[in-house]
Amino acid sequence: MIQRPKGTKDILPDEIYLWQYVEKKIEEIMSLYGFKEIRTPVFESTELFLRGVGDTTDVVQKEMYTFDDKGGRSITLRPEGTAGIVRAFIENGMASWPSPLKLFYNMAMYRYENVQKGRLREFHQIGAEVFGTDSYLADFEIVEMANRIINDLNLPNIVLEINSIGCKECRGKYQEALKSFIGSKIDEYCDTCKSRFEKNTMRILDCKEKKCKENNANAPSIIDYLCENCKTHFINLQKLLDNSNIKYKINPRIVRGLDYYTKTVFEFVSEEEGYTIIGGGRYDYLIKELGGQDTSAIGFAIGMERVIELFKKYNLDKLEKSRPELYIAYIDDASCNFANKLKFNLRQLGIYVEGDILQRSLKAQLKYADKINAKYVIVIGENEIKDNYAQIKNMQTGNSDKIKLDENIIKQYIKK
RNA sequence: GUGGAUGUAGCUCAGUUGGUUAGAGCGCUAGUUUGUGGCACUAGAGGCCGUGGGUUCGAGUCCCAUCUUCCACCCCA
Numbered sequence: 001m002i003q004r005p006k007g008t009k010d011i012l013p014d015e016i017y018l019w020q021y022v023e024k025k026i027e028e029i030m031s032l033y034g035f036k037e038i039r040t041p042v043f044e045s046t047e048l049f050l051r052g053v054g055d056t057t058d059v060v061q062k063e064m065y066t067f068d069d070k071g072g073r074s075i076t077l078r079p080e081g082t083a084g085i086v087r088a089f090i091e092n093g094m095a096s097w098p099s100p101l102k103l104f105y106n107m108a109m110y111r112y113e114n115v116q117k118g119r120l121r122e123f124h125q126i127g128a129e130v131f132g133t134d135s136y137l138a139d140f141e142i143v144e145m146a147n148r149i150i151n152d153l154n155l156p157n158i159v160l161e162i163n164s165i166g167c168k169e170c171r172g173k174y175q176e177a178l179k180s181f182i183g184s185k186i187d188e189y190c191d192t193c194k195s196r197f198e199k200n201t202m203r204i205l206d207c208k209e210k211k212c213k214e215n216n217a218n219a220p221s222i223i224d225y226l227c228e229n230c231k232t233h234f235i236n237l238q239k240l241l242d243n244s245n246i247k248y249k250i251n252p253r254i255v256r257g258l259d260y261y262t263k264t265v266f267e268f269v270s271e272e273e274g275y276t277i278i279g280g281g282r283y284d285y286l287i288k289e290l291g292g293q294d295t296s297a298i299g300f301a302i303g304m305e306r307v308i309e310l311f312k313k314y315n316l317d318k319l320e321k322s323r324p325e326l327y328i329a330y331i332d333d334a335s336c337n338f339a340n341k342l343k344f345n346l347r348q349l350g351i352y353v354e355g356d357i358l359q360r361s362l363k364a365q366l367k368y369a370d371k372i373n374a375k376y377v378i379v380i381g382e383n384e385i386k387d388n389y390a391q392i393k394n395m396q397t398g399n400s401d402k403i404k405l406d407e408n409i410i411k412q413y414i415k416k
Numbered sequence: 417g418u419g420g421a422u423g424u425a426g427c428u429c430a431g432u433u434g435g436u437u438a439g440a441g442c443g444c445u446a447g448u449u450u451g452u453g454g455c456a457c458u459a460g461a462g463g464c465c466g467u468g469g470g471u472u473c474g475a476g477u478c479c480c481a482u483c484u485u486c487c488a489c490c491c492c493a
Contacts, residue, residue: 001466003484058491062417080493109493114417116487125493258492267493279493303493331451362451370453381451395453 007113007121009305017321019304022311023106026126026149026302033145035104035128040084042108046074052083052290054259063111077110080258081127081301082283083290089131090292099132118275118306127280129299134284136236139264142298143237146278147246149302150268155310158277161251162241162266164234165202166226167284171262174225175201181219188215202255221252230263237264260286264298270310277306324354325414326392327369331362331381339380345407351414370395376414378403 004010011019027037046066053060065077078084085103088094094101106126113119128145130138143160150158165171178201182189186197189204197204204216226234241248254265265281280300287295326346330339336356343355354374356365362379369377377393384390384405392413393400403413 003466006484063491111492113491114489115485116489119492123493127493276493301493306493327453329452361446363453364446366453368453374453377453379452383451391452393452398453400452 005121007115007119009120009122015308017319018308018312018316021319022153022304022308023126025152027104027106029145029149029152030104030126030128033102033128033141035102038085038088038103038105039107040078040081040088040105042110043075043077044084044087046076048083048087048290049076049079052086052260052286053080057259059111059258063113065110065112078107079111080109081105081107081125082129082258082260082286082299085127085129085299086287086290086292086297089295090287090290094131095287095293095295100138101131102128103131104128118273118303118309120305124304125301126304127299127301129297131287131295131297133298134282134296136233136240136264138298139233139237139282140240142280142300143241143264143266144244144246146266146268146280146300146302150278153307153311154315155270155277155307156314157271159269159271160246160248160266161254161269162237162248162264163222163251163254164226164230164263165222165255165261165265165281166230167262170225170227170230171202171222174220174222177220177225178202178204182215185215223250223252233263260289266300270306273306273310275306276303277310278302321373322352323373323375324352324369325374326351326353326376326378326410327365327372327374328353328355329362329365329369329377329379330356331379335380335382335385338385342378342380342405342407342410346410349407349411351411378405378410380405 046064049060049064055061059079064079067075069075085105089101089103104127106124108122108124110122112121115121128142130142143162147160166174179197182197182201182204189197202222223234238248238250248266251267254267255261260283261281262284263282266279267276268278269276278300280298282296282298284296287293287297328339328343328346330336336359339355343353346353354369354372356368358364360368366377366379374395377395378390380390388405389402390405391400392403392410401413403410
């Protein structure tokens with residue numbers, strides 16, 4: 001039997017309504033904040049991610065789906081959304097659009113990783129990006145919108161963690177300080193940390209190896225090395241969060257795995273599942289690095305599979321599955337034609353009506369009507385056609401009323 | 417990439433120290449005297465026992481490999 005590739009998932013009709021609800025909710029909120037949808041290609045030139053995401057990151061080094069197409073071009077399935085959006089921003093001259101430019105996307109991402117809870121090789125992110133502002137007001141708006149999404153989806157036990165990793169200037173100083181702190185002790189660190197020492201020192205702070213963690217315990221904090229500008233930026237953001245009663249934790253250990261981040265970085269973490277469901281931050285150099293003009297930007301991405309999992313856990317019972325308003329059953333050939341006509345007319349009026357297309361017995365039709373949870377049932381037979389009246393039965397209460405077989409009257413009855 | 421568990425019907429799972437045509441519940445289809453669902457009863461369909469090798473007179477059961485799924489590390493959403 002051919003099975004789906006490792007790390008992929010089928011989303012079946014019994015679950016899709018959850019996705020539709022959550023996606024709709026998120027997109028409504030984003031629209032409310034002025035974000036417009038953008039869609040970019042599933043695959044891009046490999047170089048985009050090498051330069052955009054950063055060639056020292058794990059995502060690029062070992063998790064990309066990269067291949068040569070028939071024309072010999074190196075192609076990569078997008079492992080994240082931001083790089084492609086920035087490419088589109090530059091390529092379509094969006095820098096000349098009114099600032100700030102707010103975009104959102106809802107797209108599948110691809111990473112070759114080992115599968116476990118909340119981690120797939122094909123997964124979905126809804127993300128938002130703001131281009132053209134380096135103000136802390138944008139940082140606030142983006143964090144506040146993410147917070148709103150968590151709240152409106154009614155997801156409990158989510159903690160907001162924020163940090164600032166500074167700009168080029170302060171990060172340079174900090175890296176020096178960090179290097180001299182680790183310095184001679186580097187032999188005590190794990191191999192990956194050793195390899196990161198030169199090129200990506202800050203990542204060492206993120207290591208979960210016991211030994212490395214212990215060694216990092218007294219490491220200098222980036223926050224102490226922020227330049228004046230970055231410091232006030234960070235403090236202003238905190239003030240706004242305080243004002244809005246948005247609870248957060250400053251976590252100097254958040255450095256994020258993508259190289260493009262600067263200044264504010266943040267994560268919404270599910271305490272019980274132990275994973276991040278929304279992650280994001282500012283990336284003031286990325287656009288220039290990818291060949292655009294100097295433009296500040298900030299954004300985040302929501303891990304949809306993780307959100308759905310949490311949402312299912314807490315809110316499943318609150319959602320109603322779609323069900324037919326009416327099932328029209330028939331008895332013989334003549335009434336079958338009549339029933340079909342009525343079904344057709346009601347659908348023209350926008351009513352969700354079901355009827356038999358299997359030529360089944362009346363009993364089987366009614367059983368089916370029950371299984372699909374139809375609200376009302378009408379049975380058409382010789383008498384009904386003759387009288388042009390039928391019983392309309394409420395399947396929940398079992399009560400029925402006499403009704404004229406006129407689609408407008410039926411519509412009115414059902415909708416009341 | 418590393419470590420641990422797992423795989424029998426659409427789903428959840430039984431399957432004795434290796435021994436005839438592999439089972440149950442749920443679900444699905446049909447029927448229970450023919451124009452009314454849910455309940456009950458009856459019957460039916462549906463399995464290369466993940467895949468490929470091996471041991472054996474004989475393998476769902478034992479051995480090896482491989483794949484999948486799940487969990488942890490790493491990393492991330």
